[in-house]
Amino acid sequence: MCGIVGAVAQRNVVPMLVEGLSRLEYRGYDSAGIAVLDGDIKRVRAVGRVSEMQRKAEATELSGHVGIGHTRWATHGGVTESNAHPHVSPSQNAGELAVVHNGIIENHDEQRTRLQQLGYVFESQTDTEVIAHLVHHHYKQGLTLLNAVKQAATELTGAYAISVIALNQPTMICARQGCPLLIGLGEGENFIASDVSAVLSVTRNVIYLEDGDVAEIRQDGVQIFDAQNQVVERKVHRSDVSLASMELGPYAHFMQKEIHEQPRALTDTVEALIDDGAFSTQLFGQDAEEVLSQVDSVLILAAGTSYYAGLTAKYWLESIAKLPTNVEIASEYRYRQSVPNPRQLIVTISQSGETLDTMEALKHAKSLGQHLTLAICNVQESAIPRASRLVFYTRAGAEIGVASTKAFTTQLMGLFMLAATIAKLRGQLGSEQEQEYLDSVRLLPGSVQYALNLEPQIREWANAFAPRYHALFLGRGIHYPIALEGALKLKEISYIHAEAYPAGELKHGPLALVDQYMPVVVIAPNDSLLEKVKSNMQEVRARGGELFVFADADSNFTGSDGVHVIRTPRHVGVLSPILHTIPVQMLAYHVALLKGTDVDKPRNLAKSVTVE
Known part of the structure; x- marks a missing residue:
């Protein structure tokens, strides 16, 4: 949830450090700070955005050759300067060492009590200050900084990425357990960060640390120790992330930019599917045919928006591949008694590949003997793909806006693509149907562009939503998860309370909420459930509700008093859920603009959720 950078x-x-933190601000923006070695440890922190901290750093002419920085998303303790990172130890003065940390230390209360008994004074409410004092305790016993961090790491329970600097030490020590951390390799200089975007301006050569790793970072090189305290060589990756993808260009917000980048x-x-001209198991890895041929059911584990993607996939997997499919919220799955099935395909979905709830759910499934695993992820070499047997990388490019699009x-x-591939492998997809699906895939980006061109009409609709406090989203069948996603987007960035229901459930309770002040968004594609949706809409109109309908161009809807209609492209068949996602994203965006909220950095949220 937070961002780390160091050099x-x-x-x-x-x-x-300042530039790196600016690029990481989407990961946390409650407060920011940096600490550098300049004779003493010099530290600058500020509540709010990186720009506030930057002004303070410039005013004090902060300078140093070794330094660490952090953007915070509050977990332990409120949004105050005293809770901002870096934290120092001892805290009564400028400190002998400084620490930044992402993650959650689960045994921080126990360690805090122990350290207070040893004479340490705490100035913050954070679990991170525990790390600073614990490392310092071992450091003053005569251990090197490297060994002090190693020892402290053995005494911490939870998830963390840590970076430590100390007086008179021209090095930086890092440790990783459950939270992302990478090393950037330069010429006569080296860097660390929680995300590659923070170091792209200085290097493209990166090493991804693994769980249990502790690393010493020097000007002239790095040394990495694994969980067994053995020196190891980790693979050097050449990042192909574009710096241009981190810039706004002609757009007002990253969310707007990323909505419009969807055709590309x-x-x-x-691309690989179109090049092959067939749904091939090779899309999912070299072992995919062996793995997928064993599968008799699917379990999808995900959180947030990714969970709604999984709900949509359930319809595809069951209707196309004829595979029983369950979808579970990752944070709930590992805390209940489940019945393991070694032939069940475990599919984890995560934009960042570091979502802690999803990563822990995957570990739990594997501990139950379920080793047929597939990760769907947007970030190369992230933790969840590395822990999975099969991987499908989406190629969305960098996504900076907190609300996923x-x-x-x-x-x-x-x-x-997974559903169609499994269907083909199981003899459920004939050549004629495969060709139809391929044609639909080829045509979809053009249909998405058509939907993007509806923005002026959607902008007009936003005027009706901005004054409201509540909204209702309705969908049926495979489009119900898209209604869920639309409601989530509206609440995430406009702070309007929004709920989504299967349209057929209206009469079982939610209809009590409907009146002239409750706008009701309806996703109404021209599919087999269209007439059912029309009947549900009549239930809303009969109670004075105002309808806002996204209807396919060929669905014969007409607007009337209290019924507003925007026509999306003609029905695109099995891929219709993807197409109907576009207008609900744009609606949320334009409502948020009218309400004046921070579209890219909504309150209380952060992009990469690496805490439980």
């Missing part, structure tokens, strides 16, 4: 160099590292993101995601639609595309 060891011959030059002043403060500008690089979908095209890139299906192009990551969601490319996840849907990957899941549809």
Whole structure:
């Protein structure tokens, strides 16, 4: 949830730290801070955005050759400067060492009591300050900084990415357990970060640390120790992430930019499929045919928007591949007694590949003997794909806006490709139907562009939503999860309370909420359930509700008093859920604009959810 950056160099590292934190701000933006070695440990922290901290750093002419920085998303303790990172130890003065940390230390209360008994004074409410004092306790016993961090790591329970600097030490020590951390390799300088975007301006050569790793970062090189305290060589990756993808360009917000990037993101995601001209198991890895041929059912584990992608995929997998499919919220799955099935395919979905709830759910499934695993992810070499036997990388590119847009639609595309591939492998997909699906995939980016061109009409609708406090979204069948996604987007960025229901459930309770002040969004594609949806709409109109209907161009809807209709492209068949995602994203965006909220950085939320 938070962002870490650090550098060891011959030059002043403060500008690089500030730039890196600016690129990581989407991961956490309650507060920010940096600490550098300049004779003493010099530290600057500020509540709010990185720009606030930057002004303070410039005012104090902060400078140093070794430094760490952090953007915070509050977990332990409120949004205050005293809770902002970096934390120092001892805290009564400038400190002998400084620490930044992502994650959650589960035994922080126990360690805090122990450290207070040892004489340490705490100035914050955070679990991170426990790490600073614990490392310092071992450091002052005569251990090297590297060994002090190693020892402290053995005494911490939970998930963390840590970076530590200390007085008179020209190095930086890092440790990872359950939270992402990478090393950027430069010439005569080296870097660390929680996300590759933070180091792209200084290097593209990165090493992804693995769980249990502790690393020493120096100007002239790095040394990595694994969980068994053995020196190891980790693979160096050349990042192909574009710096341009981190810039707004002509758009007002990253969310707007990423909504409009969806035709390209979908095209890139299906490139291998189109090149092959067939649904091939090779799309999912070299072992895919062996794995998928064993499968007798599917369990999808995900959180948030990715969970709604999984709900959509259930319809595809059962109708196309004829495979029984369950979808579970990752944070709930591992805390209940389930019945393991070694022939069940475990599909995890995560934009970042580091979602802690989903990662822990995957570990739980594997501990039950379920080793047929597939990750659908947007970030190369992230933790969840590395822990999975099969991987499908969506090619959405960097997604900066906290509210997911192009990551969601490319996840849907990957899941549809999975359903069609399994169906073909199981003899459920004939050549004629396969060709129809391929044609639908090829045509979809164009239909998405058509939907994007509806933006002026959707912008007008936003005026009706902005003054409201509640909204209702309705869908049926495979479009019900898209109604859920639409409601989530509206509440995430406009702070309007929104709920979604299967339209047939209206009469079983939610209809009591409907009046002239409750706008009701209806997803009404021209499919087999259209007439049922029309009947449900009449239930709303009879109670004075105002309807806002996204209808396919060929569904013969007409607007009337209290019924507003926007016509999306002609029905695109099995891929209709992807198409109907576009207008609900744009509706949420334009309502948020009218309400003046921070579209890209909604309150209380962050992008990469690496805490439980």
